[in-house]
Amino acid sequence: MFENHYGESTAYITLSGVTPFxxxxxxxxxFLGKKFTKELRKNNMLSNSFMNVCYEKQQAFVTGTVLKWKLREDITDVYLIEEKKLFVKGKNFWVYCVGIIEC
Incomplete structure (x- = not known):
């Protein structure tokens, strides 16, 4: 489940105007940790799902803000729950966990 990604469609995705890796x-x-579900509730964010958006370089996103996630022409508001720097196979990646805001 956690290994499922948008694959070739990733090239058509942007988070706040920046295409992810x-x-x-x-x-x-x-599957979201209690710490993060508490963060969503604390800020009155109605979300039933989340995604991890990964970049090869750190982005200027601010934790606790609402960002625009876009796939082609579909735009969705997401709440930035956490930023995490990961070291995988000798390379750094920045992962942004975002809650998908329900309308």
Missing amino acids: ANSNPIENI
Whole structure:
């Protein structure tokens, strides 16, 4: 489940205007840690799913803000829950966990 990504469609995705290196498919919030579900509730964010958006360089996104996630012409508001720097196979990646805001 966590390995599922948009694959070739990633080239058509942007988060706040920046195309990611990888983007997971939406994951149900039941897999989201309690710390993060509490963060969403604390800020009155109605979200049933989240995604991980990955970049090869750190972005200027601010944790706790609403950003625009876009796939081609479809635009969705997302809430930036956490930024995490990962070291994978000798390379750094920045992963942004975003809650998909329900309308």
